[in-house]
Amino acid sequence: MNFERKNLNNDALISLYRKLLLPRLIEEKMLILLRQGRIGKWFSGIGQEAIAVGGTLAMQKDEYILPMHRNLGVFTTREIPLARLMGQWQGKASGFTKGRDRSFHFGTQEYKIIGMISHLGPQLALADGIALADVLNNSKKATLAFTGEGATSEGDFHEALNVAAVWNLPVIFIIENNGYGLSTPTKEQYACKRLVDKAVGYGMEGRRIDGNNILEVYHTIKGIAEDIRAAPRPVLVECMTFRMRGHEEASGTKYVPEALFAEWKAKDPLMNFEKYLIDEYVLRPEWPQYIRNEFNKVIDVEIEKAFSEPDIVPNEKTEIADMYQAYQMPAITPSEKINKRRYIDAISDGLRLSMQKYPNLVIMGQDIAEYGGAFKITQGFAEEFGKGRVRNTPICESAIVGAAMGLALNGGKAVVEMQFADFVTCGFNQVVNNLAKTYYRWEQNIDVVIRMPAGGGTSAGPFHSQSNEAWFTKTPGLKVVYPSNPADAKGLLMAAIGDPNPVIYFEHKYLYRSNSGDVPDGDYFVEIGKAKIVTTGTTASIITYGLGVHWALEYAAKHPELSLEIIDLRSLQPWDKDAVEASAKKTGRVLVLHEDTLTSGFGAEIAAYLAEYCFAYLDAPVVRCASLDTAIPMNKELEDQFMAKSRLEEKMNILLSY
DSSP, X not given: OOOOOXXXXXXHHHHHHHHHHHHHHHHHHHHHHHHTTSOSOXXXXXXXXXXXXXXXXXXXXXXXXXXXXXXXXXHHHTTOOHHHHHHHHTTOTTSTTTTXXXXXXXXXTTTTEEOOOTTSTTHHHHHXXXXXXXXXXXXXXXXEEEEXXXXXXXXXXXXXXXXXXXXXXXXXXXXXXXXXXXXEEGXXXXXXXXXXXXXXXXXXXXXXXXXXXXXXXXXXXXXHHHHXXXXXXXXXXXXXOOOSSOSSGGGOSTTSOHHHHHXXXXXXXXXXXXXXXXXXXXXXXXXXXXXXXXXXXXXHHHHHHHHHSOOOOOOHHHHHHTTSOOOOOOOXXXXXXXXXXXXXXXXXXXXXXXXXXXXXXXXXXXXXXXXXXXXXXXXXXXXXXXXXXXXXXXXXXXXXXXXXXHHHHTXXXXXXXXXXXXXXXXXHHIIIIIITXXXXXXXOOOOEEEEEEEOXXXXXXXXXXOOOTHHHHTSTTOEEEOOOSHHHHHHHHHHHHHSSSOEEEEEEGGGTTTOEEEEESSOOOOOXXXXXXXXXXXXXEEEEOTHHHHHHHHHHHHOTXXXXXXXXXOEEESOOHHHXXXXXXXXSOEEEEEEEESTTOHHHHHHHHHHHHXXXXXSSOOEEEEEOSSOOOSSHHHHHHHSGGGGHXXXXXXXXXX
């Protein structure tokens, strides 16, 4: 192994050695604890430490690093106390996730580390967003993101690298190529000879280095970081290494040929560097053992600190409260100046005012800049706010949601426009596993709003017309709103952007230009979680939202003989149980109406709640009126048959005649 010290003096080399040794000794201790049955699981990075340690040392301390579960060296090099790391691994209250997540599935703003989720690839897009915030702030910073050779097979790898290249983001993407994705060898993961060759396809630089040579790792990453701080752009670095243990200890290594172990044992990063330092008279031969003894004493003490901590005492209220960051909507008196606006214009107005109100707010989406978006909601925004804040994106929903999350992690706010709500499926993992769970896992709020043009009535067919709000209402950590009129469209959007939690904002495409109403000028907020009584009545209640509100009003206008109470939920997560319950108790008859399909639609939740808590007040079973349990068709006649509106008369007759 060819070591080049370059400008590093002896003290620097010894410091490098100590930082390389520490994670190895911790790992050796963890393997002992595993055999003793004191811990239950461990993902070993033995043999790969030089990449984590060298890469981390090459970065400035206030620059973000996004490691994987085999990168203990990142955490130790950033000097996180071992007792706290052990508390994390053991599910103690002192851990970064308070027992809510395991191993390195956490982040810490204090140490500028953003940990992974088990899906591997999604974290790469977070690095894009972090770097984007630095570019917009002219911070002259670089971001370091780790992945494995197995994760390069994921679409998230492609999307993140492509976005970084298109946007010239200062991200160093490190591939730790250790030969195996769990048990799958590289020959079954990719057909190209070298993963670094993929860099050419993205129009970025690529380097392939010896990942076991700590000096090569350090000098390479340090040089790249210095360069891209001044001239922002991404670089792909493939670090060749080997995993000397199993994917995790229980999986073993029987699938690995013994010859490979012999070959890579000779390339051990720690032993080779230690020998080099002794040969160069930087270390005396007896010093390594002294340093080991010193570290082992500290390791034993720190680990026992964590073991001695009491176990967590579960508390339901605490767990539920910690799904969201607490937030109080600002008390702003609406302007007395009222203008009649279309639904679409109210959304645009709320978005424009929010861009003026929050200088750190960035809008991302396909065709939203010069073109103004598929529905022209952001027309003129690029000219007013600049393309730095109004960003056209490649067609890659997962990376854009991830980039929005990364931007939020680094002090920004983001609004992502899904061109159609249907397309969110391509970014579903980022939404339900990353955005939704991060505050609960390690108390980091994610200030992101996703705009979802949804719904039918325009003969757009199965891929542009779905009502998919129920996909998200069952996901704790997300807030979900669905305005039915222009005033609420503006007020809920401004409230969503002001809220520090992730909010899914549904906007009905059919209402864009067909619905108008009075909207206050200036800042206007509608509280998330509060329903609106559209009409009061005593005969029956119709609980609805979105386009369903207009169907209910049409039905009421056709039946003036009925005293109908129409409740517009406006928010679906959280939803206003008090308002619904009060209406049910008042009228004794409830119909739940929504455009989504019947089975497992959000109406089922309302019906179940009323059956459980208001049964004694009801004069008839709760009736649901929803769309057919089919995909939504394109043909106008078929679409009309599909929609819940076609069954509203029939369902109301059932409710009223019981």
